[in-house]
Amino acid sequence: MTTQALTLTRSRAPLAGRLRQAVRDVAVLTTRNFVHLAREPLRLSDVTIQPVLFTLLFVYVFGAGIAISHGSYADFAIAGLLAMNLTTSAIGTAVGISTDLGTGVIDRFRTLPMWKPSVLVGRSLADLLSAVLCTAIVIATGLIVGWRPDASLASTLAGLGIFLLFSYAVSWGCACLGILSQDAESAQGLGLIILFPLAFVSNALVPTEHMPAVLRTIADWNPVSAVTTAARQLFGNPNPSASIHAWPMQHPVIASLLWSLALLAVFAPLASALYRRRTID
Amino acid sequence: MTSDQMIETNGLTKRFGETMALAGLDLAAPRGTVLGVLGPNGAGKTTAVRILTTLARPDGGTAHVAGFDVVGQPDEVRRRIGVTGQDATLDELLTGRQNLIMIARLGGVGRHEARARAAQLLDQFELSDAADRMMKTYSGGMRRRLDLAAGVLTRPPVLFLDEPTTGLDPTSRARMWDVIRRLVADGTTLLLTTQYLDEADELADRIVVVDHGRAIAEGTPRELKAQVGGARLEVTLSEAHPEAGVALDPLVSGSIDIDHDGRHLRAPVQSTPGLATTVIRALDQARIAVDDVQVRPPSLDDVFFSLTGQGVRP
Numbered sequence: 001m002t003t004q005a006l007t008l009t010r011s012r013a014p015l016a017g018r019l020r021q022a023v024r025d026v027a028v029l030t031t032r033n034f035v036h037l038a039r040e041p042l043r044l045s046d047v048t049i050q051p052v053l054f055t056l057l058f059v060y061v062f063g064a065g066i067a068i069s070h071g072s073y074a075d076f077a078i079a080g081l082l083a084m085n086l087t088t089s090a091i092g093t094a095v096g097i098s099t100d101l102g103t104g105v106i107d108r109f110r111t112l113p114m115w116k117p118s119v120l121v122g123r124s125l126a127d128l129l130s131a132v133l134c135t136a137i138v139i140a141t142g143l144i145v146g147w148r149p150d151a152s153l154a155s156t157l158a159g160l161g162i163f164l165l166f167s168y169a170v171s172w173g174c175a176c177l178g179i180l181s182q183d184a185e186s187a188q189g190l191g192l193i194i195l196f197p198l199a200f201v202s203n204a205l206v207p208t209e210h211m212p213a214v215l216r217t218i219a220d221w222n223p224v225s226a227v228t229t230a231a232r233q234l235f236g237n238p239n240p241s242a243s244i245h246a247w248p249m250q251h252p253v254i255a256s257l258l259w260s261l262a263l264l265a266v267f268a269p270l271a272s273a274l275y276r277r278r279t280i281d
Numbered sequence: 282m283t284s285d286q287m288i289e290t291n292g293l294t295k296r297f298g299e300t301m302a303l304a305g306l307d308l309a310a311p312r313g314t315v316l317g318v319l320g321p322n323g324a325g326k327t328t329a330v331r332i333l334t335t336l337a338r339p340d341g342g343t344a345h346v347a348g349f350d351v352v353g354q355p356d357e358v359r360r361r362i363g364v365t366g367q368d369a370t371l372d373e374l375l376t377g378r379q380n381l382i383m384i385a386r387l388g389g390v391g392r393h394e395a396r397a398r399a400a401q402l403l404d405q406f407e408l409s410d411a412a413d414r415m416m417k418t419y420s421g422g423m424r425r426r427l428d429l430a431a432g433v434l435t436r437p438p439v440l441f442l443d444e445p446t447t448g449l450d451p452t453s454r455a456r457m458w459d460v461i462r463r464l465v466a467d468g469t470t471l472l473l474t475t476q477y478l479d480e481a482d483e484l485a486d487r488i489v490v491v492d493h494g495r496a497i498a499e500g501t502p503r504e505l506k507a508q509v510g511g512a513r514l515e516v517t518l519s520e521a522h523p524e525a526g527v528a529l530d531p532l533v534s535g536s537i538d539i540d541h542d543g544r545h546l547r548a549p550v551q552s553t554p555g556l557a558t559t560v561i562r563a564l565d566q567a568r569i570a571v572d573d574v575q576v577r578p579p580s581l582d583d584v585f586f587s588l589t590g591q592g593v594r595p
Contacts, residue, residue, distance in 0.1 A: 035374065104370035108371065112387045114387050
């Protein structure tokens with residue numbers, strides 16, 4: 001047996017071949033997740049209906065009571081609504097992964113000579129595209145309620161790019177939650193408990209200056225505040241945080257990129273390791 | 282080990298908490314043969330399959346598939362196996378066709394080839410009509426056939442089928458057997474687990490009987506059945522009779538087991554034409570009233586009874 005085994009091991013596909021295989025596995029699994037969304041469009045409600053609802057609620061209900069210097073509440077709020085919707089919709093990644101892990105299909109994948117993390121990467125890419133959809137819907141609703149960017153198209157697009165990168169990074173954190181959860185319901189619950197405070201204790205929807213001191217410090221260093229501030233700056237929208245001395249508020253673009261890369265650097269390998277541990281018995 | 286064993290385990294052990302799922306299991310299947318692993322629920326069959334298909338790690342012992350160590354070279358093993366599990370291992374929200382194309386692509390088959398093979402297998406497994414329906418609309422038999430199709434998409438030299446017909450109605454079962462027979466006709470090595478002796482008898486070249494995580498008997502179906510005594514005779518008397526055993530003794534090929542109520546008698550027999558008539562006549566001559574006489578092929582229960590002196594554990 002040994003001789004046969006050795007020759008076959010040596011003739012294993014070279015690096016380029018394995019890279020091609022990894023790309024193909026990711027593409028196949030991303031497509032699979034799209035088919036799921038097409039079959040059950042209600043699963044997309046958190047990136048389609050919820051953003052419209054939140055945008056209207058915040059602009060017309062909260063906006064009526066919050067005064068923003070140098071602009072309207074709609075101009076202030078759209079960046080924050082993008083941050084909030086994209087952060088909370090990352091729960092979808094946790095739910096998706098834990099749902100997959102509860103079915104036999106993962107066992108079948110594990111008996112195939114696949115690139116193992118492709119299950120996670122395929123999920124994260126499909127969720128990134130839902131995030132693009134979510135962004136488009138918030139922007140469209142925003143334009144209807146009177147939001148206008150006051151910057152070049154390139155700068156506005158850069159602001160959107162920062163959101164998408166951040167949302168992608170957060171979804172890897174959610175992938176970890178999904179793997180650690182027993183089932184989809186607990187993944188959803190755990191996601192809400194972590195992501196709602198993250199989204200709300202920030203400058204996304206109200207300026208932080210009137211918050212209690214502790215909350216204000218947390219909010220000023222919250223990555224959600226950094227991306228929101230970066231986007232306000234890049235959109236040319238009212239940005240009350242510009243006068244706050246916390247480092248991320250003074251350098252929001254760099255802070256956003258650093259936060260996103262740091263989250264990715266921690267959670268992507270962690271998710272792969274957790275996935276490997278969860279899928280061996 | 283010789284390079285001709287496509288499946289081989291030596292002293293395989295696996296423990297789940299307090300339970301010893303495998304207690305030193307030895308299996309061997311030479312190239313191109315069908316090995317039937319026969320045993321009741323909880324005997325360790327599924328655990329053995331999970332280890333051999335790289336889904337679980339053994340605590341002790343070794344397992345090789347196509348010459349590769351399942352622990353040390355799992356990807357080499359994965360390149361050479363097809364698996365059909367007990368539970369559905371496909372995607373409920375995809376159609377049958379989408380499932381097969383996906384699995385073929387993940388198994389390294391090119392795009393066009395994947396389409397072609399999916400279409401061919403859907404046809405071969407009589408699923409063409411349902412090919413473009415979501416799998417969650419499939420019946421139990423259709424799911425099993427689709428799962429089996431997924432297992433053979435990459436034309437693996439070694440195939441594992443874990444209880445492929447458990448829970449199927451007789452028609453679906455016979456259909457599944459046909460499909461399996463056609464698959465092994467071209468030289469695939471197959472390990473098949475089952476709770477049914479007749480299934481192992483129909484499909485396997487050799488049978489290993491497994492209980493409490495170890496092999497308790499091994500042989501060809503013919504050898505095992507000979508051990509059991511061919512067929513089983515079951516007689517129900519109208520009321521207990523002390524002479525019943527004596528009257529039956531010349532007709533049976535082993536010891537007679539009498540229930541504690543004295544009315545039910547069981548024994549191995551050589552099945553011959555008119556046996557039931559002969560039995561009734563013999564009992565009638567002894568003036569013993571009979572309610573029921575049955576001659577049936579041996580079951581797993583009978584194999585266990587003859588091997589261990591006890592029936593299948595509940």
